[in-house]
Amino acid sequence: MAASTLERWRPVIQEFKDWAKDSNLAKVTKKQVIDWKNALLQQVRIGRDVRRRAPRTVKDVHPAALKAACQIDEDKLAVNPVAGVVVRNVETERDDDEKGFSDKHARTILAATLQKGSRLLSGEMTAASRWIPWIRAYTGARVNEITSLLPSDIVTVQGVLCFSLPKERGKGKRKRIVPIHSHLIEQGLLAYVEERKKLRKPLFYDRRDHAAGRERTLTTRKSVSD
Structure with missing residues (x-):
């Protein structure tokens, strides 16, 4: 199981x-x-x-x-x-009882990704808000499949750029290869991928930074309590 x-x-x-x-x-x-x-x-x-x-x-x-x-x-x-x-x-659930986004909801969410984000957000969170809804819309992938992507997970298969979605995060524990929609490329996704590649970081979430930040927080709390 x-x-x-x-x-x-x-x-x-x-x-x-x-x-x-x-x-x-x-x-x-x-x-x-x-x-x-x-x-x-x-x-x-x-x-x-x-x-x-x-x-x-x-x-x-x-x-x-x-x-x-x-x-x-x-x-x-x-x-x-x-x-x-x-x-x-x-x-028995009827079709009209199924939960999900209407076309209006989807347009609202996707349009919001094009707005300027809050200056209080980290760069990674801003990028996640910008790209994850669009990638989900064009792949049907789960959030945790997308957030775990590395630049190396962008692969070319028979001349087509694809997402290589990790099996550890997917349903059925199988790796999936999903073509990258041309609209994502038009929006500049590959430029963002290249930027993260040069930084040698995951696309949306660097666990090393998170761990370092948590360690700094714990150290600060300990200093204050002392």
Whole structure:
């Protein structure tokens, strides 16, 4: 499983263990799983607020995580107790219910990138605000795929300039090669890439600078406290 999936599901398994007061999966029964599912769908107290978990949230996260845990080694379980457990009343999303930017929203965001940024922003943040929305619009890449790019990730494939998106940050953990749209080139992206290349820095975020800044902050705080 992907690390992000494990991180999301681990507390769900722990939640079930706490609820069942047992950590032996071999003792889990289908009735227990159904009772747990029904308990999840009831009202829950979060601080001072009382809320209800959405059926879709329960369906996509809780039984799914437990079912996967029970499938890790089928030789140790006679039967998967989560198999066949259904969460009902999950509304099917319609096209007009899907979340996303409208064309108007997209134009507003992209137009804002062409405005002069605040003098309070660092050079890297200004560049990120200028280029990342456009790169996302033309590649569909995730923010963390783009922010981790190095100048060396701009490659030429069969005569076409492309982004080589790192597999560590992408969905499915696979490296992707995506052509650079001509409009990005027209806007001067390659000049910015060349500038960062000469500085021997990543395109948008230099972790060395961040670490040095954090160290300076901690040193300053320590001096003040002393």
